[in-house]
Amino acid sequence: MASTDLDDKRMSHEVNSPEHSVQGTEPTGTLELPNSWKYKRLRLFGFQFPWYASPPVQLVIVSFVCFMCPGMFNALNGMGGGGQLDSTANSKANTALYSTFAVVGFFAGTFTNKLGIRTALSFGGVGYSIYVASYLCYNHTQNIGFTTFAGALLGVCAGLLWCAQGAIMMSYPPEASKGRYISWFWMIFNLGAVIGSLIPLGQNIHKESGGVVSDGTYVGFLILTIIGAVLSWTLVDANAVIRHDGSKVIVMKHPSWKSEILGLFETFKTDPYIIALFPMFLASNWFYAYHFTEINGAYFNVRTRALNGVVYYTMQIVGAYVFGFALDIKGIRRTVRAKVAWAALFAVIMIVWGCGYKFQKTYTRAWATDKANVDLKKDWTDDGFAGPFVLYMFYGFSDAAWQTCVYWYMGSLTNNGRKLANFAGFYKGIQSAGGAITWAMDDGGISYTSMFASNWALLAGSLLVALPVILWKVEDTVSIEKDIAFTDETIAEVAPKAHVAAPGELSEKV
Structure with missing residues (x-):
């Protein structure tokens, strides 16, 4: 060369x-x-x-974009039913959201590489604003069509936002710091959901009965999502980023639609093993309908749901910190860290969901959806609150552990920004397909026990399917020659x- x-x-x-x-x-x-x-x-x-x-500054900016946009979305959905007593509108909106997200997300790497990071992120932020506005409208008009449309639109927007975010988080940092960068992002992002959950908690703290949050909650979320969409324009282009060692991000010199579409399929040719990670991708959003609607929305009253949202996302910060920094421990080869992380993640899933099985046997969908029982939902002053509360905390911890490990595994396979954008697109597309399926299952009235079983089986099974990739494809370092061999049009700015x-x-x- x-x-x-x-x-x-x-x-x-x-x-x-x-x-x-x-x-x-x-x-x-x-x-x-x-x-x-x-x-x-x-x-x-x-x-x-x-x-x-520099990578740290750019990561902080994109983290705060996600703090404002997906963070508020998570806080809203974390209350169960999007803050509504009847979860029908929320389930239909999220089914539409994840359906379009699954399609757009799978090809989002192509669009993000062509349109650029800032455009993709800003477009995504607008979608979150419209989604929140639809719930404010629903509070007064019960217009389920608008919430469903807003969900479908957000799926398109979010596909681009999360693809751009994933490419930044995995390709900007040097190899030795990828775990820490992922944890920094996940902590800042979930801090948004923590603060977002404090809004309804403060506004509903004295509301022991009922199940619908106030307009002020939705207005607060709307303002923050708009700020996030604007903030994305403060990012610089990927080819302007310089790491502390002087290396640059591997980017396309002049990407075209043709080269990006061909590059998407080239990824399957050069890295077919990525398919073995697809079940982990699918599992990574499978549990949200269960966590948010079938536990938090079904079992707890409105103010307790808000409190649970705070601790759920606080534990996500803890989980991201623990796993992210452990994945970058110095003095231990990356191949060894990959195997230990797999074992630790498997243990967390088995312990947390094993405890969840005992809890799930205590209530049913029929009880939860009976409006006569709305005042019987669990409050933080009730006896027996502590056990489900702690379990819900550790569901948040295990979520962050899962997401952090999946991103780190993808980032350990390559440093090529273009390829990682495709990986992130695959991840978000398949992840969203899982979300679409489970929200549709919830809307269809599946029993809570069946939904629980599908979650535990998919999480454990996907780890077993991914194990060969972790054992044989994760290397201690990825050579530049291997990364830039992905395409002759790539400039390795390194x-x-x-x-x-x-x-x-x-x-x-x-």
Whole structure:
């Protein structure tokens, strides 16, 4: 492969030896950055912050976009029934949402690579705003058609948003930090759901009976989702991002619709083993209908549902922190960490859902959907509240553990941003297909016991199917040659990994 001249936006490096070509290591010489505001480092209170176009800053921005948009969506759905006493509108809206999400999400990598990160994220944020507005409307008009349409539209928008987010989270960080980056994102994102859940908790804290949240709750969510959509435009293009070791993200030089569509199918040709992770993808949203509607919405009253939402997402922060940082433990080979993480995740699933089985035997759908029992729903002052409350907390913990591990496994297979956008698209598309199925099952009146059984079986079974990939495809590091072999049109912007430059020299391998 030959080297090419770069424009004035490329960096130059002074490094002592080729030993520092491993991604994620600090160069021993001076890293010279382009003369632009994007690469100015701010020093405040004795602490030097990363430059704006660095992976940590970009990750924080996309985390707060998700804090405002999907975070508020999670808080709204986490109350059970979208905050409504009758969950019919919420189930129909989410069935429509995940149905369109499943189709768009599967191909979202193609659209995101072509349209760009900012456009995809902003478009996604608008969808969340319309979805929240439909519930505000439903409070007054009972217009189930609008909520269903808003759900279908959000599926299209969210497919692009989550694909862009996944590509950033998995391709921007160096290999040695991917677990921490995933956990940082998941903690900030779920902090949005925690704060979002505090809104209905504060507004309904004295509301011991009834099941519908106030207009103010929906208005608060609507304002925050609009802010999130606007915030996405503060991101920089992927080809402007420079890591702390001087390497850049592997991106397409001039992507076309044809190249992106062909690249989507090329992924199956170069990485067919990704299909073995599809059951894990499917399982990753399968449990939300059960958690939110068939436990929280069915068993608890309105103020307790809000409290449960707070602790559910707080435990997601804890789970993301524990698993994310454990996945990046230094001194232990990545292949070993991958196997240990699998075993730990399997143990968490078996313990938490094993306890859930005992709890599920205590109530039925017939009892939960009988409006005469609305004042009998469990309140935090009632005897016997503690057990289900703690169980619900650990359902949140296990959710974060699952999502963190799935993202980390995908990120350990490649560093190629284009390929990871496709992986993220597959993940969100298949994940959403699972969500569509379970919300439709809930709308169809499936027994709570049957829904519980489908969750536990899919979670455990998908881990077994994915095990060969984890054992044989996760490597300690992925070579640049392997990553850029994905397509001849890719520019591997990875200096100094691709090239050790002499002082003042501007070059990189292509």
